[in-house]
Amino acid sequence: MASHFRTGQARRTATLLFFFLCLISISYAARLPASRQKFEVQKHLNRLNKPAVKTIKSPDGDIIDCVHISHQPAFDHPFLKDHKIQMRPNYHPEGLYDESKVSAKPEERSKPITQLWHLNGRCPEGTIPIRRTKEDDVLRASSVKRYGKKKHRTIPQPRSADPDLINESGHQHAIAYVEGDKYYGAKATINVWEPKIQQPNEFSLSQLWILGGSFGEDLNSIEAGWQVSPDLYGDNNTRLFTYWTSDAYQATGCYNLLCSGFIQINSEIAMGASISPVSAFRNSQYDISILVWKDPKEGNWWMQFGNDYVLGYWPSFLFSYLADSASMIEWGGEVVNSEPDGQHTSTQMGSGHFPEEGFGKSSYFRNIQIVDASNNLKVPKGIGTFTEQSNCYDVQTGSNGDWGHYFYYGGPGKSPNCP
Ligand SMILES: *[C@@H]1O[C@H](CO)[C@@H](O)[C@H](O)[C@H]1NC(C)=O
Ligand SMILES: *[C@@H]1O[C@H](CO)[C@@H](O)[C@H](O)[C@H]1NC(C)=O
Secondary structure, three states, X not given: OHHHHHHHHHHHHHHHHHHHHHHHHHHHHHHHHHHHHHHHHHHHXXXXXXXXXXXXXXXXXXXEEEEEHHHOHHHHOHHHOOOOOOOOOOOXXXXXOHHXXXXXXXXXXXXXXXXXXXXXXXXXXXXXXXXXXXHHHHHOOOOOOOOOOOOOOOOOOOOOOXXXXXXXXXXXXXXXXXXXXXXXXXXXXXXXXXXOOOOOOXXXXXXXXXXXXOOOOOOEEEEEEEEEOHHHHOOOOOEXXXXXXXXXXXXXXXXXXXXXXXXXXXXXXXXXXXXXXXXXXXXXXXEEEEEEEEOOOOOOEEEEEOOOEEEEEEOHHHOOHHHOOXXXXXXXXXXXXXXXXXXXXXXXXXXXXXXXXXXXXOEEEEEEEEEOOOOEEEOOOOOEEEEOOOOOOEEEEEEEOOOEEEEEEEEOOOEOOEO
């Protein structure tokens, strides 16, 4: 009886011990990939965050590193090892400052804009400001490799053969566009707002697209504008951004300076940093000017922000089609509709108000222009518009003496008309 008892107890102890060992090995197995992931994240952060000459803490929580110009991420690219930085473009497009000679009506005058981090300091000459990537930023991405890259092909395709495909990705657009010619740049002055985002995995942006090639696997794109993207930045602030890809968002390209490609020369503007202030409904309006153009001599694609800041360039060799010229230009808004609860998202585009409401209420692009083969800024000919669901987000074009070609765009997303 006693021995029976002991055997039973021993069996129970052995069983317990077995479960205990299992538990240990399970938790060990679970920890191993976690520590490997931490290692991968750290390695990626070390690659992205270059040693800083000076560091500035922005009121929004961002850390801006002033990095020596020749230590920026671009120079990790094998093709850029011996690259001689171009400190200025050979040419600006002709006619660049013509529009500022026209004085806007007082009620349609907008104010200049800066970046929030300027409140706490500036970067010295010879450095460029880079928004530091934090561990949390990378951990919010689906993988270390996908951090800083777009998830899907998101180009609005005004004349897609298969309209169902357009809707499938859940991205919605309200854009104006031109195609059918060779384009060497584009410009726009974009009204800046802070649209509400319903789900952290959604975003709202307003930008221009410079596109080369057809909409296949080798699509080339250069993009610039403002965006609110909780996933990418960890908050709801409106930020200046750029994007590029030479293979339809697959292996190449990224936002801002999150991969090697764009070469920045400017010490005052940080890609991905918050824009401040932003426009308020029936109140002060703020807008930013963005110009992207191809240097006719070297072939690089340059970007200028406002009248004063030449930010830098995408070297021509990054691209296939865009190494020659662009075949399409698009301007407008894009949101992700993840259909939370099976209904349309309430994520706003632009100001969250429809074009009909006009200045001070609806968001706009004004003085939209293209750069032609003779390096002249011109009004775009044959502008088309496109939206997947105009009952959710819409676009309306117009033209006048002050604003040249312009359009209002955007909307509230979910509403009784957009269920
Ligand atoms: C962003 O806005 C959403 C609602 O629009 C809110 O739920 C969320 O807490 C905000 N996120 C941050 C980091 O402020
Ligand atoms: C997208 O889907 C919506 C809702 O199903 C539909 O009303 C709209 O016409 C579609 N748009 C396109 C361009 O197919």
